[in-house]
Amino acid sequence: MKRTLTPRGAATKRRIVEAAAELIYAKGAERVSLDEVMEATGASRSQLYHYFANKDALVREVIEIQTTRILEANSGHLEHLDSFEALRVWRDALIAANRAGGVRGCPLGSLANELAAHSEEARHQLDQSFAAWGTVIEKGLCRMRERGQIKASANPKAMSVAILAAIQGGILLSKTARDSQPLELALDMALNHLERFAA
Amino acid sequence: MKRTLTPRGAATKRRIVEAAAELIYAKGAERVSLDEVMEATGASRSQLYHYFANKDALVREVIEIQTTRILEANSGHLEHLDSFEALRVWRDALIAANRAGGVRGCPLGSLANELAAHSEEARHQLDQSFAAWGTVIEKGLCRMRERGQIKASANPKAMSVAILAAIQGGILLSKTARDSQPLELALDMALNHLERFAA
DNA sequence: CCAAAAATGGACTGTCCAGTCCATTTTTGG
DNA sequence: CCAAAAATGGACTGGACAGTCCATTTTTGG
Structure with a gap:
């Protein structure tokens, strides 16, 4: 263009x-x-x-920039993930960010919910965004597994999806309640689930 | 009126x-x-x-009817909850319903995401809807605890919120991916987490 | 049976909004 | 320095949409 x-x-x-x-x-x-x-x-x-x-093209760029921001913010915590303690630091950062932003929801989650059924192109783009976010989580878990902190039987791919679901659902409930507690409980569940696989 | x-x-x-x-x-x-x-x-x-x-009033009634439908569908599974096996039946029903509906998302979750920031009244109504849904789950867990299938140390209230978050997040990711797998993984995590408290 | 209330029909208004078009100003690069 | 390209200004269009208004038809209850 x-x-x-x-x-x-x-x-x-x-x-x-x-x-x-x-x-x-x-x-x-x-x-x-x-x-x-x-x-x-x-x-x-x-x-x-x-x-x-047109407007749709602008929205696509907005999805792009929001994806970049989120991946950067999470990569900082996850790409040197080396302990359950570091996971908890990440958990606290997610909650702090949610609170700091006024418990207004996740930019990607909100767009996905609004656009998935309306625009196949946007849906696909957001699916890629979530996949990338999930991959960042997964890589972190793989690192922990390689370091022997997580059992070899753990499935980082499946876990990363479940953790991302907990984040998204927690953020949605928190946004609706205007209270960060649901996100906290969802993240606690996710980390507790992970600890079952502690080596 | x-x-x-x-x-x-x-x-x-x-x-x-x-x-x-x-x-x-x-x-x-x-x-x-x-x-x-x-x-x-x-x-x-x-x-x-x-x-x-006006249109907002119609939307309020839509929230009402969708809430009723969801509570009814879930109550059927949860109000006689008496085993982990019954929980798995509920899990399967949620996934089957998601697939049967074309993996299009949760009516309440979608409305919450769209309206929470736009209308304080709708946000409050949807918060009540989620709370009622959570209560149905919580009551089921309490029943299991009373029957001695779940440890007394378990916290049904906190768990119900976390489970609901897993459902909502799983549904959102599934809607975005047009694939029920994320919901399945999220629910598996939630149930696995619950099983830590099996008595 | 009949008056009041409820239910329905449909035209009309004012506004908002995405997208188009043509013009002018500013910058670039040879 | 100057022509081409890039950047900007802003009026205009056509359609969509929530909400209003007045009229007619149907039902109710005494």
Whole structure:
């Protein structure tokens, strides 16, 4: 769509995506109008259509940036995972982040719930995002298994999916209750389940 | 809003709520227009505003009916819960229902995700729905504990919340992947966690 | 049987919104 | 320095949609 992008253009585009990400996180993709994005960024209508083919394309970029943010935040905790203690630190970080953000839900979970049935393309993109997140968790568990902290009989792949489900379900219940406790209980269950496989 | 409701009126109202429930389940509340509800039911615009103050009121009734349906379906399995085997039957029923419905998500979970941040009233209503669902699970666990199948040290309240989180997260991941496996893995984790407390 | 209440029909309004179009300003690169 | 490309401005369109309004038909209950 764009041949070249000058630094100025790239900055404008990024500004738009970041503002759209926050608006969409707060209200959902369907409830955010391009006028709101224009107002929040000071960009004109033409700029939106200059950098994005249409609203869906903007939403795709929002999914992209949210995925990147989440993978970065989790990789920090998981890629040197070496003990159950480190898992608990990660657990506490997830809860702290949930609280710090006002218990408003997971950007990816919210988008998945809204878009999975509406756009096959978005559904697939979000499925990839969850898969990547799951892989980060799985790699961490594999590391623990290699270090002999988890039994060889453990199934990191299956566990990573179950842990991610606990995170998503916990965040959804917490968002609905406006209370981080459900997330805490869900994570506690997930870690307790993991400890059954402690070597 | 209505003084009396004749049987005919009650039937019309019910028809509207049921059609709206299906449409909203498929597309989300924001993406369903009253014109679609009219088309699906053969009702006129006046009828909608005769039976419901506005669209939000209709959505509230949809939440109500979906809550009732879910509580009924789960109560059947949980109110005579008497063994781990019965828990597994419930697990299988949840997965079968998820598959039978086309792995489209949980009606309550989807609405909670969409509406929690948008309408304080809907958020509160859905919080109550989840609480009621959790209570059904909790009562089942209490019954097992009273029968001595679960240790007295188990915490049914906390467990019910964690199990519900696993269900919701599993359903969300399954909906996104269009594959019931994530739900299966999440439920397996939840039941395995419970079995740690087998007496 | 008949007046009041309930149920239904459907046109109309005002607003919001995604997307289009054409023009102007700014930057780039030779 | 200048032409081409990139970036920006903003009016305009067509449709969708929630909600209003007034009328007619049907049912109820005394």
